Amino acid sequence: MAVNLQQGSALRSRSYENDDFQGMVLKMRPTKPLYALSPKIIKQAAQEFIAAFPGLPLYAVKTNPDRQVLKALKKGGIQAFDIASLAELKRINSLFPNAQMHFMHTVKTPEDIRVAYFDYGVRHFVLDHEEELFKIMRETKLAQDLNLTVRIALPKNGKALIDFSKKFGACFEEAVDLLKKCRPISKVLGLSFHVGTQTTDPGKYAKAISFCARLIEASKVNLDCLNVGGGFPVAYEGDGDMCGLHDYVTAIQNALDRHALSHLSLMAEPGRILVAGGAKLVTRVELRKGNLLYINDGVYGGLFDAAKWVGTRYAVSAISCDRAFDDNFQEYRLAGPTCDSLDMMEGPFVLPSDIGIGDWIVFENAGAYSQSLRSDFNGFGYAEVVSVSSNKD
Numbered sequence: 001m002a003v004n005l006q007q008g009s010a011l012r013s014r015s016y017e018n019d020d021f022q023g024m025v026l027k028m029r030p031t032k033p034l035y036a037l038s039p040k041i042i043k044q045a046a047q048e049f050i051a052a053f054p055g056l057p058l059y060a061v062k063t064n065p066d067r068q069v070l071k072a073l074k075k076g077g078i079q080a081f082d083i084a085s086l087a088e089l090k091r092i093n094s095l096f097p098n099a100q101m102h103f104m105h106t107v108k109t110p111e112d113i114r115v116a117y118f119d120y121g122v123r124h125f126v127l128d129h130e131e132e133l134f135k136i137m138r139e140t141k142l143a144q145d146l147n148l149t150v151r152i153a154l155p156k157n158g159k160a161l162i163d164f165s166k167k168f169g170a171c172f173e174e175a176v177d178l179l180k181k182c183r184p185i186s187k188v189l190g191l192s193f194h195v196g197t198q199t200t201d202p203g204k205y206a207k208a209i210s211f212c213a214r215l216i217e218a219s220k221v222n223l224d225c226l227n228v229g230g231g232f233p234v235a236y237e238g239d240g241d242m243c244g245l246h247d248y249v250t251a252i253q254n255a256l257d258r259h260a261l262s263h264l265s266l267m268a269e270p271g272r273i274l275v276a277g278g279a280k281l282v283t284r285v286e287l288r289k290g291n292l293l294y295i296n297d298g299v300y301g302g303l304f305d306a307a308k309w310v311g312t313r314y315a316v317s318a319i320s321c322d323r324a325f326d327d328n329f330q331e332y333r334l335a336g337p338t339c340d341s342l343d344m345m346e347g348p349f350v351l352p353s354d355i356g357i358g359d360w361i362v363f364e365n366a367g368a369y370s371q372s373l374r375s376d377f378n379g380f381g382y383a384e385v386v387s388v389s390s391n392k393d
């Protein structure tokens with residue numbers, strides 16, 4: 001079942017030895033897509049991020065709002081959350097009444113601003129346009145305790161899977177103007193950017209910080225906080241050697257030093273890096289036509305990122321339903337279960353040559369942007385979620 005923010009997801013908690021994942025699948029013999037969630041891995045990812053990053057991480061809730069995921073992050077030390085809607089806000093508030101929530105959508109409804117401010121005590125709001133600033137001022141009845149963040153658009157961005165600056169962010173001149181207007185009414189004034197999700201070049205953060213430095217200088221405004229957004233990557237198939245989190249932190253710190261901005265308090269909005277490794281997605285082969293495998297989940301379900309518009313190549317492995325595979329492998333394309341011809345995943349995905357009907361394909365690193373993006377299109381939305389833990393945990 002999709003992570004439904006109103007009702008929550010069905011979740012059965014089971015205890016399995018982590019090293020006997022295959023045994024678990026063979027025992028369960030799932031006929032529908034199955035998420036095997038590992039709260040321990042998510043907790044560790046949170047701990048690692050917090051240890052490495054010299055500031056406050058806000059978890060980007062949209063990445064995966066499953067309650068077990070959120071609880072694991074909290075156990076790992078995550079205290080603050082980047083929310084974009086009232087549904088996300090309510091989910092966080094119901095689980096962690098004292099958590100800090102930052103309303104980081106640049107286009108909010110007046111009603112949502114009012115409820116967030118007056119009913120839930122939200123004080124952190126982002127904006128990238130003057131009219132949005134007026135909206136926030138109006139709806140909070142000219143509150144004097146706001147912490148406003150100006151989101152900027154970055155100049156053309158190379159190595160990211162999805163460029164976020166086409167849709168969000170103020171350009172240089174607008175941002176300068178917004179900083180000046182926000183300063184008198186902000187207790188804490190911040191700047192934020194998003195270098196793009198799955199950014200594989202730490203230099204992008206350094207460039208973004210240089211851009212911020214010029215902006216701050218041009219505005220002559222005293223800034224308190226810099227939010228470096230999300231974008232920290234995860235290694236998928238074919239990514240080769242990737243920089244580690246410490247390389248990103250070093251690039252960020254060096255850039256801050258270079259521009260004499262080390263006094264700013266730092267924030268980040270990690271999503272993918274915290275939760276991708278925390279789930280495997282088990283799917284089943286329903287038909288094979290040569291090198292094309294028809295499976296029971298696809299781009300309208302948990303494999304949105306494997307569609308041609310993103311092209312993520314998840315690492316995959318196969319579990320046979322009734323025999324041992326021989327040792328030969330070949331490349332496959334995958335087709336999802338819906339009747340839409342866009343529901344295809346070109347990969348290529350390397351799997352046993354003799355894989356066939358009834359065998360399972362396991363997608364690694366399926367904890368980010370999978371559960372949260374499932375739709376019920378064509379009636380194929382259902383997935384089961386089990387929480388897997390080692391008996392030694």
Ligand SMILES: *Cc1c(COP(=O)(O)O)cnc(C)c1O
Binds near residue numbers: 060104
């Ligand atoms: C989606 C999003 C994030 C998380 O991005 P990742 O690339 O998953 O780390 C952070 N901040 C904002 C504003 C977002 O929209």
